[in-house]
Amino acid sequence: MKLLIPFIVLFIVIQVQAQQKTIQEKLGYEKDTKLLIIHADDLGVSHSENAASFKALEKGMVNSASIMVPCPWLLEVAAYAKAHPNADLGLHLTLTSEWKNYKWGPVNRQVESLVTKEGYFTDGSVNLGSEAKIEDVERELRSQIEQAIRVGIQPTHFDSHMGMLFQSPELIQLYINLGREYKVPVLLNNRMSLPPLTDKDVLVDQVYIASPSDYKKSMTSFYTGVLKSIQPGLNEIIIHTAYDEAEMQAVTIGHPDYGSAWRQADYNFFTSEACKKIIVEQKIQLITWKEIRDKLLR
């Protein structure tokens, strides 16, 4: 018994130290490292979104993206993924079809509580936490994940299109469970009402996304401000890269927020020399979800 106590104390100390390790330390970086994921959402939604995002991933500072599996242009992303096996492509788990004249529906064919009478997803004005059957959500999300794998995509992470999966504790739990099951990190942040997490779950310290008022003022000054204020820890900037041209203008018609000009502004900033320069000056360390997945979950 005398011998046992020091062991127990040692074990507790190690545990506490492990818990106190920052995410950057767990990933093998110094404690003061400013880790940043620059993440393009909505791949697959349109050709314009794909083309601009592929270019931003290759030529720009964007280093991560996620895919809307139910959308018509999925196979264009699948072809890109096959040609770029190291690209950091996750799944932007999708339960909405939010544009006016351009629509898609679920991958799974038996998810009645998720669709309108036309068979499309709802536009996101419905609270899925109360309106959708959790079994339908689970069935659909599993179908999206399996569909992505079927067409040759190995997801590096999951996140949630329009944050629909953050609408209830039940939905968040399902989302976390799917990440654990498929051994990929899911985008989580302390501002969400999270269930108890394990040491394996990854928390992003700060998530940045432009608001309509940021867009109205100036995207360049918003993103410059964000990059200059990044703190040590794991950070993510969420953007949407597409071209402000005929297709994307028609997709986003009547909706300037997150519309085609907005997406062009995102593209412009994150492929600019100015952006690159600030990232170097600010000693920001870019990191991908793939690195996080492979170091912490596999």
Added chain:
Amino acid sequence: MKLLIPFIVLFIVIQVQAQQKTIQEKLGYEKDTKLLIIHADDLGVSHSENAASFKALEKGMVNSASIMVPCPWLLEVAAYAKAHPNADLGLHLTLTSEWKNYKWGPVNRQVESLVTKEGYFTDGSVNLGSEAKIEDVERELRSQIEQAIRVGIQPTHFDSHMGMLFQSPELIQLYINLGREYKVPVLLNNRMSLPPLTDKDVLVDQVYIASPSDYKKSMTSFYTGVLKSIQPGLNEIIIHTAYDEAEMQAVTIGHPDYGSAWRQADYNFFTSEACKKIIVEQKIQLITWKEIRDKLLR
């Protein structure tokens, strides 16, 4: 009995005369009238196809079009139909998803024999006459028709995308029956193996469509030749109007036949002054499926 015979003879004569009436006469035109429908297929497939076709319908010589209901851009066509209640819009009944990186699936969720393992329609290389269950085809076509009506489209006619419904007598019969049930004409031509028709069924005397070799030579000379050779009777030229721009280039990637440059060539000819001039010179009478439907079937 003596009295009855003249009546019977008279009845037979009237019947034979009725049967011998040409389609142009049934529609109230002179026997030597060259009736022509200039018809744009594939509305709904992309924004580019929609935008170019709407413009060709309004400013050009195109006077009829048909819609691919399962495609993502259906609601853009529905909005156009509501704003243009006299537009001649039929349904281009669709059982294929033929492009490489851009996909759609059925409206009906229980038509397993029509879809790939990804849930998309096949690319059209499968013979649906032997591979598809006729119940699945019927279920899907009924869903497409009801979907169109649900979103505010009153179809003026039906035709068949990529001719998939002409692959077996059973499929043709289903197609004809749906036309009869919804009281709309369906595109039929004597070159198809047709079942016995009634006096209510409408036959198009000549259907013209450019082939890859016509496209390679010159679309202008092909369509000029067609317009100059049009004979009295009911004729239809089938075209595909879209813009040769980023979206449509990506939709039709790897497939020059019926590709984006082809569709731009169709658009260019049928919105040209030259086309208009030949139609006037050749005394061609343009007619819509709507006029045929309303005069003969309603």
